[in-house]
Amino acid sequence: MKNILIIGCGLLGSSLVRKIKQKKISKQIFVYEKSKKYLSQIKKLKLPCKIVKNPNEVIDLCDLIIFCTPMSEYQNIIKKINPKLNSKNIVTDIGSSKIESQKIINKYLTKKTNWLSSHPIAGSEVSGPRNGYASIFDNKWCVLIKDKNTKLNTLKVLKNFWKKIGSKVVVMNADQHDKIFSITSHLPHLIAYNLVKSAQDFEKQQSYDLIQYSAGGLRDFSRIAASNEIMWRDIFFNNKGNVSKAIDLFIKNLLDFKKDILKQNNKNILLKLKNTKKVRAKIIKLKHDINKPDFGRD
Numbered sequence: 097m098k099n100i101l102i103i104g105c106g107l108l109g110s111s112l113v114r115k116i117k118q119k120k121i122s123k124q125i126f127v128y129e130k131s132k133k134y135l136s137q138i139k140k141l142k143l144p145c146k147i148v149k150n151p152n153e154v155i156d157l158c159d160l161i162i163f164c165t166p167m168s169e170y171q172n173i174i175k176k177i178n179p180k181l182n183s184k185n186i187v188t189d190i191g192s193s194k195i196e197s198q199k200i201i202n203k204y205l206t207k208k209t210n211w212l213s214s215h216p217i218a219g220s221e222v223s224g225p226r227n228g229y230a231s232i233f234d235n236k237w238c239v240l241i242k243d244k245n246t247k248l249n250t251l252k253v254l255k256n257f258w259k260k261i262g263s264k265v266v267v268m269n270a271d272q273h274d275k276i277f278s279i280t281s282h283l284p285h286l287i288a289y290n291l292v293k294s295a296q297d298f299e300k301q302q303s304y305d306l307i308q309y310s311a312g313g314l315r316d317f318s319r320i321a322a323s324n325e326i327m328w329r330d331i332f333f334n335n336k337g338n339v340s341k342a343i344d345l346f347i348k349n350l351l352d353f354k355k356d357i358l359k360q361n362n363k364n365i366l367l368k369l370k371n372t373k374k375v376r377a378k379i380i381k382l383k384h385d386i387n388k389p390d391f392g393r394d
Contacts, residue, residue: 097121099158099159103151110225110226113127113228155180159186160187162214170189188254201213282331
């Protein structure tokens with residue numbers, strides 16, 4: 097590729113800058129970032145990119161344009177860059193939910209450009225350019241969203257791009273994507289936020305200094321709950337139908353646990369606890385994690 101434009105240079109945007117430069121994927125990396133705080137970090141870090149004040153300055157020069165902003169920004173970005181987009185541009189994003197964002201793209205993005213949505217399954221509870229790193233995408237899945245309007249050449253180009261970045265690529269439709277990640281990602285984050293809120297509420301009600309006694313469970317959930325609030329608000333709102341169904345399923349299972357605990361149903365409780373351990377074993381077998389205790393002390 098000749099040139100790439102990254103719109104939004106937070107954790108993943110800055111990680112892309114680092115990796116693209118490391119792998120020499122393009123000649124020039126342009127970055128458009130509105131946040132003064134992030135712009136200051138980019139300059140201090142001396143990231144290998146050229147900052148532009150207006151993305152329209154460089155769109156004609158770019159083969160690939162990547163949205164790395166909260167999904168609530170998509171509509172404004174599209175309206176801003178639409179006049180300059182052309183058939184040579186490939187546009188993608190890194191958003192974590194797809195059905196609603198696809199509607200925005202289809203409604204506002206000019207039809208003459210090549211759009212295909214991406215979702216690299218990578219990230220952290222910390223945000224901002226200073227927390228990015230080149231290896232964040234290595235051996236992680238990147239989902240590409242294919243629909244009836246997807247051009248095969250665009251799909252091929254983005255497959256090659258994400259593989260060069262270090263990701264494993266899988267293709268699915270938006271509906272399948274949002275159902276899967278409502279359970280594997282969106283619900284766990286929602287539970288983490290709610291658990292930490294419950295601990296705060298309990299602390300107020302009982303007048304205990306609860307947090308200083310946080311055991312492994314609360315501590316680990318608090319890490320997830322420290323994630324970017326704007327990003328996760330957008331995800332919950334954009335995938336509200338699937339997230340709502342996931343919450344209903346979670347509540348049903350939680351009430352079943354409550355019932356078994358109150359009745360001291362030894363058989364049911366042990367069966368549930370043993371069965372859920374199988375998921376951890378499968379995650380380790382798939383090499384999505386290692387079988388080694390990590391108490392956040394590394």
